[in-house]
Amino acid sequence: MKDIFDGIRSSSNIFKNKEVLRPSYVPDTLPHREKQINELASILAPALRGETPSNVFIYGKTGTGKTAVAKFIGKQLVAKGKELQVNTNFVYINCEIVDTQYRVLQNIANHFIKSWESRVPFTGWPTDEVYNKLINAIEKTKGVTVIVLDEVDKLKGDEVLYNLSRLNYDLEKARTSIIGISNDLKFTEFLDPRVKSSLGEENLVFPPYSADELCDILGERAKIAFKEGVLEENVIPLCAALAAQEHGDARRALDLLRVSAEIADRLGEEKVTEKHVRLAENKIELDRVTEIVRTLPIQTKLVLMAAVIGTERQDNLTTGELYIIYKDLCKLAGINVLTQRRVADLISELDMLGIINARLISKGRYGRTREIEVSCPYKIKELLEKDDSLPKLREYKPKLQSKLL
DNA sequence: AGTCCACAGGAAGGGCAGGCGA
DNA sequence: TCGCCTGCCCTTCCTGTGGACT
Secondary structure, eight states: OHHHHHHHHSOOSSBSOGGGGSTTOOOSOOTTOHHHHHHHHHHHGGGGGTOOOOOEEEEEOTTSSHHHHHHHHHHHHHHHHHHHTOOEEEEEEETTTSOSHHHHHHHHHHHHOOSGGGSOOSSOSOHHHHHHHHHHHHHHHOSEEEEEEETGGGSSSSHHHHHHHTHHHHOSSOEEEEEEEESOTTGGGGSOHHHHHHHTTEEEEEOOOOHHHHHHHHHHHHHHHBOTTOBOTTHHHHHHHHHHHHTOOHHHHHHHHHHHHHHHHHTTOSSBOHHHHHHHHHHHHHHHHHHHHHTSOHHHHHHHHHHHHHHHHOSSEEHHHHHHHHHHHHHHHTOOOOOHHHHHHHHHHHHHHTSEEEEEEEOGGGOEEEEEEESSHHHHHHHHHHOTTSOOGGGOOOTTHHHHO
């Protein structure tokens, strides 16, 4: 066993420090976010005078640097606070993971409670007791605490936001400020108006990066991540251009660069080239599809399977034709049949996920319908065939073959 | 110009599971 | 532990729609 790893472990031809290409890495400089950094810094600056900073909402699509900027400012704020001997605290919470009122309050409280015995347990306490514990913990700091709620739209219910926005009413010696981060621009529309006005005192919008800006970002990271001269000239511009095509997503650009280099490294090559970027693009797309298909509910998988079978048998598969195949598959699998209305929604969901492409067309006298195509049909077919919860594709013998062909 | 098809997609509400507070 | 609330999945019912056909 030792020998296997000895071969693989031997040092990389390409990487010097791969970690800087991971999304979790917070760099020392954030190119093309100077304006947002300055704005956020000036909003939070009162914290260093012991005053209450305004609450902020940060919007922007994935990979536009929202989290990086927030963490960056948090780090700087705490450091500056230490220097000036003003107590400033920074709590970061990812609401995709910590998504209930109890867990959010528990996490913030435990940030300040160092001894294990007095920490708030995962479950068991009434929420108001956790809230009181949190108030006491923050009060003891006698300083300003900045709480970042990343992916705040993933929180279940807006009661947490309401309670957090009222923290300052219950505090005497300490102050808090909330930074909400979301990629959903419409998020606040559905909030309780009290929460909306309290939390949205300041708003920051992070625009997508352009291809040139992504080039700079990748260039900065590449200097630390790679050995000298291993990237062919056009690799970074290509990664940047591909990511900018989607929606200026820096995370995607970094992923592309990292995976391209990993592929080159695994192939034992000396240089990362355009060919590796193309392979990486393909791999990332297939990984995404695999992950989505694997986690689909059984009914949606059956709809997808019907789409695969249908498109294999004929071009221009319509909703009605898909539904006929779907019903047969349900009977084969011994699963209850959903209504066409529901199946139409499942088709829309698959369309939104980019697994299928459903185009609305009109056939005039013969009605209006959606024409369905499957993206990467071979990969999806392979994934569905491996799925034990589904009937085997070869078992499907349509009674309606004549109708379909 | 009017008809008609095969749906799309909105609205309302039922059933169920899970979370929460008393 | 129990009742209430909420979110999710789903059904039923309904109106709307683009364009080929008459």
